[in-house]
Amino acid sequence: MPEEIIPGYFNGNVVNSKVAGNSSPIPPRTPSPTTSTSLDIYTYETIIEIANFLLQRTSIRPKIGIICGSGLGHLAENLTEADSFPYEEIPNFPVSTVAGHAGRMVFGYLNGIEVMCMQGRFHYYEGYALSTCSMPVRVMKFCGCTHLIATNAAGGLNSSYNVGDIMIVKDHINIMGFAGNSPLQGPNDHRFGPRFPPMNKAYDPELIEIAQNISKEMGMENDTHTGVYICLGGPSYETVAELKMWSILGVDAVGMSTVHEVITARHCDLKVFAFSLITNKCITEYETEEEANHEEVITTGSKRQNVLTNFVTRMVENINSLIINDSM
Ligand SMILES: O=P(O)(O)O[C@@H]1C[C@H](O)[C@@H](CO)O1
Numbered sequence: 001m002p003e004e005i006i007p008g009y010f011n012g013n014v015v016n017s018k019v020a021g022n023s024s025p026i027p028p029r030t031p032s033p034t035t036s037t038s039l040d041i042y043t044y045e046t047i048i049e050i051a052n053f054l055l056q057r058t059s060i061r062p063k064i065g066i067i068c069g070s071g072l073g074h075l076a077e078n079l080t081e082a083d084s085f086p087y088e089e090i091p092n093f094p095v096s097t098v099a100g101h102a103g104r105m106v107f108g109y110l111n112g113i114e115v116m117c118m119q120g121r122f123h124y125y126e127g128y129a130l131s132t133c134s135m136p137v138r139v140m141k142f143c144g145c146t147h148l149i150a151t152n153a154a155g156g157l158n159s160s161y162n163v164g165d166i167m168i169v170k171d172h173i174n175i176m177g178f179a180g181n182s183p184l185q186g187p188n189d190h191r192f193g194p195r196f197p198p199m200n201k202a203y204d205p206e207l208i209e210i211a212q213n214i215s216k217e218m219g220m221e222n223d224t225h226t227g228v229y230i231c232l233g234g235p236s237y238e239t240v241a242e243l244k245m246w247s248i249l250g251v252d253a254v255g256m257s258t259v260h261e262v263i264t265a266r267h268c269d270l271k272v273f274a275f276s277l278i279t280n281k282c283i284t285e286y287e288t289e290e291e292a293n294h295e296e297v298i299t300t301g302s303k304r305q306n307v308l309t310n311f312v313t314r315m316v317e318n319i320n321s322l323i324i325n326d327s328m
Pocket residue numbers: 068069070071098121123151152153154234255256257258293294297
């Protein structure tokens with residue numbers, strides 16, 4: 001018999017992780033890039049334990065979770081009354097190994113609105129399973145979040161995109177999933193979500209429209225696009241031939257994250273908004289001295305931090321209004 005979700009479970013309250021009829025102990029785990037496998041599964045009970053660990057140490061009860069991309073960690077620095085948890089101090093949590101990812105879960109207020117924020121994410125190329133990379137999204141859900149804002153740094157493949165532009169993600173191509181690599185690979189625990197979740201509305205159309213309006217209000221309509229993102233395995237940047245191929249297939253921006261987080265979020269019914277900061281232009285010609293590099297990615301994030309903070313703050317305000325309206 002399938003077990004029931006505890007009533008009121010997903011409301012950010014601290015709950016007992018012992019689910020009726022399931023008293024299996026939580027195996028201690030210390031995930032590290034070198035020990036992860038493609039089926040590195042965090043159980044329902046472990047996710048509850050992690051969420052409870054956090055909720056017991058903060059009074060913030062967020063409805064909105066934010067993931068900061070490479071060089072975009074400053075978003076978390078704008079939180080007030082912040083409670084910050086280094087990943088290495090959270091039981092069973094992986095650690096960030098990439099420059100530009102501080103490696104902290106930060107709870108706090110963004111312009112008076114409660115949020116939780118991953119200041120640094122996990123990538124497949126770090127050696128973590130995709131399910132491990134996106135595990136914190138489930139933790140957000142169990143901390144009470146109903147909405148996810150995923151941000152990333154990406155290479156602009158669409159030739160009309162410039163460095164520093166924002167691309168609102170309207171869709172993705174899950175190329176890693178084409179090869180069978182999914183964060184949902186393995187046995188499905190229906191308490192997280194269904195075996196076969198749909199993805200045709202992965203990026204919430206209402207939130208896309210709100211973001212487009214915010215961009216106009218900020219006078220950024222010429223620097224804002226709405227396009228298709230692809231997550232590649234990395235860590236090597238793309239060859240010219242690869243980029244030409246993705247361009248033909250309708251990709252606008254190229255990165256190494258986000259897609260598995262969004263799939264996990266939709267699986268557990270979080271509403272998703274995602275955007276890319278275009279940190280570099282993809283190099284699609286052979287005759288050039290330029291080369292993609294991570295320093296440029298971080299530098300662009302830093303240069304655009306005020307604009308991005310303003311953009312995300314306005315998104316959070318709008319999402320919060322939707323949440324309040326929905327609850328009335
Ligand atoms: O975490 P994100 O997706 O923002 O980081 C991008 C992808 C790689 O991790 C890195 C390459 O420069 O930036």
